[in-house]
Amino acid sequence: MSADAAVIDVKGLCKSFDGRRVVDEVTIRVGRGRICGFLGPNGSGKTTTIRMLCGLLKPDSGTGTCLGFDITREAGEIKRRAGYMTQRFSLYEDLSIRENLDFMARVYAVPDRRRAVEAALERLGLQPRAGRLAGQLSGGWKQRLALAACLLHEPQLLLLDEPTAGVDPKARREFWDQIHDLAASGITVLVSTHYMDEAERCHELAYIAYGKLLVTGTAEQVVSRSGLATWTVSGEGLFDLAQELRHQTDVAMVVPFGNVLHVSGVDAAALERAIARYGGRPGLQWRRSEPGLEDAFIHFMEDVREAHR
Amino acid sequence: MSAFSWHRFIAVLVKEFVQMRRDRLTFAMMVGIPIIQLVLFGFAINADPRALPAAVLSADNSVFSRSFVRAVENSGYFRVVSRIETQREAERLLAEGKVQFVISVPENFSRKLVRGERPVLLVEADATDPAATSNALAALLTLNQTALARDLGGSLAHLQNGPPPFELRVHRRYNPEGITQYNIVPGLIGVVLTMTMIMMTALAMTRERERGTMENLLATPVRPIEVMTGKIVPYIIVGYIQVIIILAAAKLLFSVPIVGSLALLSVVLIVFIAANLAVGFTFSTLARNQMQAMQMTFFFFLPSMLLSGFMFPFRGMPEWAQWLGEVLPLTHFLRILRGILLKGNEVAEILPSLWPIVAFLLVAAAVALRRYRETLD
Numbered sequence: 001m002s003a004d005a006a007v008i009d010v011k012g013l014c015k016s017f018d019g020r021r022v023v024d025e026v027t028i029r030v031g032r033g034r035i036c037g038f039l040g041p042n043g044s045g046k047t048t049t050i051r052m053l054c055g056l057l058k059p060d061s062g063t064g065t066c067l068g069f070d071i072t073r074e075a076g077e078i079k080r081r082a083g084y085m086t087q088r089f090s091l092y093e094d095l096s097i098r099e100n101l102d103f104m105a106r107v108y109a110v111p112d113r114r115r116a117v118e119a120a121l122e123r124l125g126l127q128p129r130a131g132r133l134a135g136q137l138s139g140g141w142k143q144r145l146a147l148a149a150c151l152l153h154e155p156q157l158l159l160l161d162e163p164t165a166g167v168d169p170k171a172r173r174e175f176w177d178q179i180h181d182l183a184a185s186g187i188t189v190l191v192s193t194h195y196m197d198e199a200e201r202c203h204e205l206a207y208i209a210y211g212k213l214l215v216t217g218t219a220e221q222v223v224s225r226s227g228l229a230t231w232t233v234s235g236e237g238l239f240d241l242a243q244e245l246r247h248q249t250d251v252a253m254v255v256p257f258g259n260v261l262h263v264s265g266v267d268a269a270a271l272e273r274a275i276a277r278y279g280g281r282p283g284l285q286w287r288r289s290e291p292g293l294e295d296a297f298i299h300f301m302e303d304v305r306e307a308h309r
Numbered sequence: 310m311s312a313f314s315w316h317r318f319i320a321v322l323v324k325e326f327v328q329m330r331r332d333r334l335t336f337a338m339m340v341g342i343p344i345i346q347l348v349l350f351g352f353a354i355n356a357d358p359r360a361l362p363a364a365v366l367s368a369d370n371s372v373f374s375r376s377f378v379r380a381v382e383n384s385g386y387f388r389v390v391s392r393i394e395t396q397r398e399a400e401r402l403l404a405e406g407k408v409q410f411v412i413s414v415p416e417n418f419s420r421k422l423v424r425g426e427r428p429v430l431l432v433e434a435d436a437t438d439p440a441a442t443s444n445a446l447a448a449l450l451t452l453n454q455t456a457l458a459r460d461l462g463g464s465l466a467h468l469q470n471g472p473p474p475f476e477l478r479v480h481r482r483y484n485p486e487g488i489t490q491y492n493i494v495p496g497l498i499g500v501v502l503t504m505t506m507i508m509m510t511a512l513a514m515t516r517e518r519e520r521g522t523m524e525n526l527l528a529t530p531v532r533p534i535e536v537m538t539g540k541i542v543p544y545i546i547v548g549y550i551q552v553i554i555i556l557a558a559a560k561l562l563f564s565v566p567i568v569g570s571l572a573l574l575s576v577v578l579i580v581f582i583a584a585n586l587a588v589g590f591t592f593s594t595l596a597r598n599q600m601q602a603m604q605m606t607f608f609f610f611l612p613s614m615l616l617s618g619f620m621f622p623f624r625g626m627p628e629w630a631q632w633l634g635e636v637l638p639l640t641h642f643l644r645i646l647r648g649i650l651l652k653g654n655e656v657a658e659i660l661p662s663l664w665p666i667v668a669f670l671l672v673a674a675a676v677a678l679r680r681y682r683e684t685l686d
């Protein structure tokens with residue numbers, strides 16, 4: 001992939017609300033046909049960043065392009081070619097499903113509007129209920145409708161803000177299959193999510209916390225960059241063990257996952273020494289394992305939180 | 310569960326107070342609107358207008374006619390603003406509403422008066438708004454007894470006895486029977502349009518913001534002018550339906566004469582409706598929620614209602630209130646409305662009232678477009 005083909009290419013984006021920096025020097029590059037997962041804790045600035053990418057908010061500083069258009073000066077061109085799915089349902093609850101799609105198709109001057117709308121309804125499986133008001137749909141169905149609406153004009157760039165929040169697993173899988181199909185056809189996707197399994201389905205990840213972009217790269221790169229070493233332990237008395245482990249300075253995180261504990265530390269050797277003390281306890285099985293994405297993210301987040309104090 | 314729990318009641322009560330305090334604008338309005346009402350009702354409104362503009366058309370420049378005009382002015386109800394030469398000028402001034410009265414002194418007035426022939430002095434009044442003229446006319450009708458008392462001495466003293474030395478004839482133009490409905494019912498068109506047009510547009514945009522649909526709308530390529538016009542046109546149609554209903558009622562229920570051209574009226578309507586919609590649109594860019602939009606509407610509507618000459622005679626108000634009234638589109642629209650419907654005004658006569666509405670429209674639309682944000686900040 002050549003460097004100038006990046007569809008999203010922004011540098012040093014900053015945004016403050018009421019004097020508080022909520023997006024701080026964010027730099028993102030996403031190449032054509034790539035799916036970039038945008039992750040970060042609540043209030044970390046994901047939505048704000050996405051809004052700046054599609055011209056809904058003016059960055060205080062920083063520059064960049066989406067689809068080759070300047071994000072501050074040519075927002076209109078970006079809007080025409082990008083599809084933005086808002087985190088909060090923002091179609092008209094007092095319009096029917098078909099009327100909503102019809103409105104969006106008209107606004108984007110979709111050629112052969114009627115057919116496009118019917119096709120979208122069919123893909124959604126909503127044709128029999130197309131006359132129902134959007135406000136009466138369940139949360140998950142609203143999400144699906146919103147996605148269909150922002151795909152109507154065949155955008156080249158998709159900006160999806162938590163598109164699968166509240167969507168059931170099967171619909172979620174279908175959604176991701178669709179995203180991969182779209183990416184294969186050359187569409188670029190930036191998708192924010194809080195689900196780790198979804199993060200793993202992205203080509204690359206960007207992790208933001210407290211407005212700062214902490215890591216970018218593939219899932220493996222992110223995990224290895226965290227430098228974490230992880231052990232899993234199963235057996236009896238895990239609750240008490242967890243309490244004890246948390247007091248160890250070389251143990252960075254102790255996270256229960258069902259019947260096992262994930263014990264992680266930054267320094268593999270020190271971690272090994274620390275848990276060696278418990279190695280002899282009867283009924284405990286220790287195993288060296290790979291840290292997960294979630295471990296990595298939580299570790300990153302705690303790191304910046306320390307720095308913020 | 311008890312039927313009424315103090316805890317739950319207090320919980321709701323406290324929440325309401327917190328919300329009320331947070332909405333500064335609402336709070337300001339709750340204090341501001343009574344103050345405005347106090348000022349308007351207390352200082353601006355006067356049901357007994359004085360110093361009404363009058364023109365004198367005198368074909369007889371004599372001591373008697375001058376004395377009469379002086380007496381008329383001394384009554385306090387009249388203020389002679391122009392002296393004219395021809396009946397045509399008189400017609401024009403009345404039609405345009407520049408003067409409320411034209412006092413015509415006939416040729417040979419003094420000669421006939423001296424001969425005891427009791428000449429006729431004609432006073433034409435613009436009676437479209439009977440409330441504005443009735444007190445003045447009542448005062449006028451006592452003048453023929455007293456106006457010339459000082460001039461009729463010596464050999465003319467005998468004219469003071471018996472019937473008044475001249476006859477005063479009053480023509481109530483445009484509304485000879487002084488029917489209040491002739492004035493109020495057409496005026497309602499303006500009032501109803503002001504209320505609904507401003508409120509509807511103010512709410513239409515704030516609703517987008519309050520329901521969160523604004524974010525989606527802004528993310529589409531739609532331009533501010535497209536949103537504005539697209540939202541405004543449906544209400545223009547609603548406005549026309551309202552006008553048709555009121556006009557039909559005026560004609561059928563109240564027998565209001567419709568003298569002028571309805572085609573001309575419908576052209577003026579577009580301008581007036583657009584001006585109000587632009588105000589509504591401006592409000593919608595300022596208001597953060599529908600409640601605030603409603604309050605701003607009321608904030609505009611109240612002075613429109615009171616200072617435009619709809620409820621109270623325009624010329625009865627002090628000068629500052631008249632200046633405020635002159636800014637409001639309803640004031641000018643009411644003049645046009647009465648002009649077309651009751652006086653049969655043509656384009657030339659309504660132009661002086663039309664351009665202020667156009668100017669208002671341009672300013673309001675410019676503000677609305679400037680305030681409309683294409684971003685969420």
Ligand SMILES: Nc1ncnc2c1ncn2[C@@H]1O[C@H](COP(=O)(O)OP(=O)(O)OP(=O)(O)O)[C@@H](O)[C@H]1O
Nearest residue numbers: 017018022040041042043044045046047048049087
């Ligand atoms: N319009 C606004 N005015 C003031 N502060 C805002 C505004 N929008 C966002 N913020 C603040 O900016 C910060 C980042 O918000 P943002 O919505 O971008 O977070 P997010 O990463 O999308 O969170 P989530 O995962 O919960 O959706 C938050 O602290 C939020 O309170």
Ligand SMILES: [Mg+2]
Nearest residue numbers: 046047087161
């Ligand atoms: Mg968000």
